Amino acid sequence: MDQPKTDSDPEDIEVDKEMEADRVEAEKRHLKKKMEEELKQQELEHQKQIEEKRLQDLELTRKLELEKRLELERKQEEEKRLEEQRRIEKKQREEEQRLLEKKQEEQRLMALELKRQQEEQRKIEEQRRYEEEQNRIQELKRSEEQKRLEEQKKLEEQRRIDEQKRILEEQKKLEEQKRILEEKKRVEEQKRIDEQKEEQLKKEMNAQLQKKLLEVRKEEENQKSPGVSQSPRTLKAQTESPKT
Numbered sequence: 001m002d003q004p005k006t007d008s009d010p011e012d013i014e015v016d017k018e019m020e021a022d023r024v025e026a027e028k029r030h031l032k033k034k035m036e037e038e039l040k041q042q043e044l045e046h047q048k049q050i051e052e053k054r055l056q057d058l059e060l061t062r063k064l065e066l067e068k069r070l071e072l073e074r075k076q077e078e079e080k081r082l083e084e085q086r087r088i089e090k091k092q093r094e095e096e097q098r099l100l101e102k103k104q105e106e107q108r109l110m111a112l113e114l115k116r117q118q119e120e121q122r123k124i125e126e127q128r129r130y131e132e133e134q135n136r137i138q139e140l141k142r143s144e145e146q147k148r149l150e151e152q153k154k155l156e157e158q159r160r161i162d163e164q165k166r167i168l169e170e171q172k173k174l175e176e177q178k179r180i181l182e183e184k185k186r187v188e189e190q191k192r193i194d195e196q197k198e199e200q201l202k203k204e205m206n207a208q209l210q211k212k213l214l215e216v217r218k219e220e221e222n223q224k225s226p227g228v229s230q231s232p233r234t235l236k237a238q239t240e241s242p243k244t
Helices: 008-117 119-223 231-241
Strands: none
Touching: 008 119
């Protein structure tokens, strides 16, 4: 009765080992490709978020510039209106002065005529007119002084309002700068967290891969039959670690 070949079983074991090693290598390549694709997708998403943030910042800057321009135009229009108002008031005062001077001249001529007609009556009337004129001049001066004080008060109030507006604008600028700095800090912190998550994911994937390799090696060891006669070639194959 013929004896069965004893060196065929070790060869089959070696072939199985090589096939298993090829399978493990293919799984590693697949995992690596999948991880690279995920990292690429994360990078694209991150770039998209950065671009969206940049567009938002540009839109906000445009709005702020528009508001500043409109505010400047409003101030210029207000200044033109005040200038026109001052011009009209000046013209009115000049007209009043002209009429006053005309009236004074008429009164002077009338006084001369009355002097020629009746000296005593002229003296009485002249004194009366003089006193009335003085009172009227004093009243006019008082009125002019009142107008001047009111105009000064208006100008001081306008300066106070303008100063308040300037302070508010400065506060808005400072708040906007603070918001931009906080947003930049938040983005940098998010970037750091994302990098930590990415590093942790790499570690977990490496750990899973190492665990998978250990399970494969253990399974290979368990599949070895202790009753099979082993040639020197088989013993050498068992003592070597699987190729990765």
